[in-house]
Amino acid sequence: MQPTKIAARDVNVWYGDAHAIKDVSVDIADNTVTAFIGPSGCGKSTFLRCLNRMNDTIASARVTGDILIDDEDIYDRKVDPVQLRAKVGMVFQKPNPFPKSIYDNVAYGPRIHGLANGKAALDEIVESALRRAALWDEVKDRLTAAGTGLSGGQQQRLCIARAVATSPEILLMDEPCSALDPIATDQVENLIHDLRRNYSVVIVTHSMQQASRVSQKTAYFHLGNMVEYGDTTDIFTRPRDQRTENYITGRIG
Amino acid sequence: MIALGLDTDAIDREAAAALVSRQAPATLRNYVRANPDAIGTIQPFEFLAGGRIDAYLKGDVTLQSAERDRNVSPAQLRLADALREAGTLKQRFNFGFLTDPDASDQRPEAAGLGVAILGSLYMMAIVLVLALPIGVAASVYLEEFAPKNRLTDIVEVNISNLAAVPSIVFGILGLAIFINFMGLPQSAPIVGGLVLTLMTLPTIIISTRASLKSVPPSIRDAALGVGASRMQAVFHHVLPLAAPGILTGTIIGLAQALGETAPLLLIGMVAFVRDHPGAPPEGFFDPATALPVQIFNWTQRSDPAFVERASGAIIVLLVFLLAMNALAIVLRRRFERRW
Ligand SMILES: Nc1ncnc2c1ncn2[C@@H]1O[C@H](COP(=O)(O)OP(=O)(O)OP(=O)(O)O)[C@@H](O)[C@H]1O
Ligand SMILES: [Mg+2]
Numbered sequence: 001m002q003p004t005k006i007a008a009r010d011v012n013v014w015y016g017d018a019h020a021i022k023d024v025s026v027d028i029a030d031n032t033v034t035a036f037i038g039p040s041g042c043g044k045s046t047f048l049r050c051l052n053r054m055n056d057t058i059a060s061a062r063v064t065g066d067i068l069i070d071d072e073d074i075y076d077r078k079v080d081p082v083q084l085r086a087k088v089g090m091v092f093q094k095p096n097p098f099p100k101s102i103y104d105n106v107a108y109g110p111r112i113h114g115l116a117n118g119k120a121a122l123d124e125i126v127e128s129a130l131r132r133a134a135l136w137d138e139v140k141d142r143l144t145a146a147g148t149g150l151s152g153g154q155q156q157r158l159c160i161a162r163a164v165a166t167s168p169e170i171l172l173m174d175e176p177c178s179a180l181d182p183i184a185t186d187q188v189e190n191l192i193h194d195l196r197r198n199y200s201v202v203i204v205t206h207s208m209q210q211a212s213r214v215s216q217k218t219a220y221f222h223l224g225n226m227v228e229y230g231d232t233t234d235i236f237t238r239p240r241d242q243r244t245e246n247y248i249t250g251r252i253g
Numbered sequence: 254m255i256a257l258g259l260d261t262d263a264i265d266r267e268a269a270a271a272l273v274s275r276q277a278p279a280t281l282r283n284y285v286r287a288n289p290d291a292i293g294t295i296q297p298f299e300f301l302a303g304g305r306i307d308a309y310l311k312g313d314v315t316l317q318s319a320e321r322d323r324n325v326s327p328a329q330l331r332l333a334d335a336l337r338e339a340g341t342l343k344q345r346f347n348f349g350f351l352t353d354p355d356a357s358d359q360r361p362e363a364a365g366l367g368v369a370i371l372g373s374l375y376m377m378a379i380v381l382v383l384a385l386p387i388g389v390a391a392s393v394y395l396e397e398f399a400p401k402n403r404l405t406d407i408v409e410v411n412i413s414n415l416a417a418v419p420s421i422v423f424g425i426l427g428l429a430i431f432i433n434f435m436g437l438p439q440s441a442p443i444v445g446g447l448v449l450t451l452m453t454l455p456t457i458i459i460s461t462r463a464s465l466k467s468v469p470p471s472i473r474d475a476a477l478g479v480g481a482s483r484m485q486a487v488f489h490h491v492l493p494l495a496a497p498g499i500l501t502g503t504i505i506g507l508a509q510a511l512g513e514t515a516p517l518l519l520i521g522m523v524a525f526v527r528d529h530p531g532a533p534p535e536g537f538f539d540p541a542t543a544l545p546v547q548i549f550n551w552t553q554r555s556d557p558a559f560v561e562r563a564s565g566a567i568i569v570l571l572v573f574l575l576a577m578n579a580l581a582i583v584l585r586r587r588f589e590r591r592w
Pocket of ligand 1: 015018058
């Protein structure tokens, strides 16, 4: 059993009057891949965004409860969300590369955090991030081309590379493979396996197969509630809740 | 003229001398004062033709109309013809129109746009230097950082309202605050520039906010997601993407300011100014006029030759506006390297 990296206690999220997350408590372990599954609109992305305080940017969103990372309350007034987000990287549900070159997309994070001293070191970070995101071979000859000129799947991997480049301790991935073919999906899943050695990874996915392939823990969300959370093998073989069973057997969702 | 072998009997000396601009004696006097040795020698000079002669060469004055005109006689026109035959009287573009200061009612041919162009350029410089940074800073604050509450709502509504305030009101404001209260000089580009800055700010703020709004939120999320601060997200990503729109708004605002007349009348920029303003920054405090005000002024003069001056000035103003729009397009292309 790995030590707890993220501990959420009675987290509630409202968008205005809409109650999007209801009393969610969960312990997310270090060096573990945790999958969030559930039907569309059940609050997976919302909860994920609580973990790096990206909900702060949505004016109507209100978060209550405690979220502790390394035993520190990230919603504490002392915590700088900017520092937090450097530590908790995120891959967004919709690929959102900067309208800059491929190189600059990946180099941006390391640049602002001063992770590389010198061009050579930066080049190295960019290359290794692109390799880990399984994109290097496709773009190595056109690093100065526009990131937004890539295909949807390539953009998704570019965003993964961008998130990996800052070496976060926790990586939040919101459907990182939704636009990828099986080969690229396989490569991203290998990346997730690699990352697990050093990081804690939380992945939102609509693919049961993917959840069972990459994750050790799975949480099932339903209408803002976290219905079930446990070992991935247990969730997929012996779900305790009827709603979970319906979902994974394809009767809803 | 005798030397040219022309028949001078038909016209007396005074009338013959009146063929050239009334500016000529002054020019000659100044030359002699500066070069006393030149007395008794023969020096070539180039003078402007008088306003009526000028109009005759352009076909606006005819021998028939001269019969009824107190300012010119058919004899003078015939002499002008003769001089033209002899090659002494020539038609060419008068560059002095672009560089010389205004001239009095009696010398329309000598009136130029020099002071007005300088005044307008000075004011544009002031507007650009003040309105662009203030406008962009205000928009960035309102759009990206300000909390959304009653106070910012009120500020927002007021900015939109300011854009609709008649420009003459800004002139009264400038007169009251900059001249009467702060004691800045009348007719000075600094005051005009400040008034036009106030007028241009709402335009710049509105267009800047619109272009900031049009930057997709996902770009901000992307920047924040890799741990950029809000400042970094704005300055590294949002502003560069909004730059084309900001530039367009600024240049539209500047173009409006360039053509603005009413507020400048109120702060005394309609005065008759014979001396070019000095070099900036001191020159900002020297009296000057502005292009649109000069046009307005010339259309009020009685001598018909000023109609031509005013038309010329309008063309100059339009050329300036076209040039600014062309610049806007070029700059936008340059910045709009959308990936
Ligand atoms: N910015 C927002 N403002 C208001 N409501 C929102 C916002 N984002 C999400 N919601 C609402 O919150 C609920 C949860 O949305 P969320 O995006 O977390 O779902 P999800 O589980 O990620 O769905 P999907 O699988 O389709 O991505 C939905 O009902 C949605 O309409
Ligand atoms: Mg989602």
